[in-house]
Amino acid sequence: MTGIEVIQVHPDLRVVGSNRLNGNMYQRFSDGNRFYESRMRVIGAAGCDKTVAILPGGRDTYQDLEQGTIVAPKEAYSKWQEDLQPVGDIVYDPEDPPYMVDLPADGLITRRTGNGLMLNAADCAPTVIYDPRLRILALAHNGREGATLGIGPKLVDHMRRVYGTRPPDLVVHFGASIAPESYVLPRLGESLRQEAWRPYLREVQGGYETDIVGLATQNLLDRGVTGGNITRSPIDTFAHPDYFSFVEHSGNKSNVPDGRNGFIAVMRKTELQPV
16 A cells, blocks of 8 residues: 545546555654655645645635735744754745745635645545636645634635635535544533534543534535535544544554644646546
8 A cells, every 4th residue: 555545526636645654744743854755755646736735723814826925934834843944934926836835824725727735634624625617726724723713614705705606616525534433522622612513512421522524514514515515535534544643642642653644636737637
């Protein structure tokens, strides 16, 4: 096994996921530049020209990559290893030649074929949102905060407002993430006491099963996305032995490595053949 899987979401898209068999995808948990090797294997499988990755921690912020240059401040990379620290602010310009850059955000939007949107996660749900009529691609980081703050609806609202997207046209896929039965919180913080969470919490021995994708899905349904156009990976990152899981690592740090799985989506170029 290579640890890289091509995921069928829509004929226009090339969507690829990776797990720990491919290697860690995030510099914070990698020796030297090895995470770049893991990333390049995933990028190669996706057939990208230019790759823009989400650096989670942007809360409910998102970046529309068609809106001109974007500056990712050097301070956003404080958790990088010292030898990988950028020397200054990183500027993303959609007109620049191919390259790879991380942007601090919880969502990205592009209209360019060959422009890969990548997310590195371990339990949170990478979420593809695609408008096949207008060919607009978005990627969201749906963790507990992303679902609470509604990063998915924010992207849909932006696509509708700026480009004229019709929510019933959208195709959505949630990638591998932690299942509710594996994500048991011993207590509920203030945000999870909100009424919107109630249907997605189940009290069990030891705490509350928490369905992040359940709430994130409902958020999109409330914006007019058609339920039949939403799919969800059956993989539970906590229970599957090949996937990095932050929750599993937190409970057994001496035996379970920390790291991030990869997920990338790109609109196909004309010469790419269907999978």
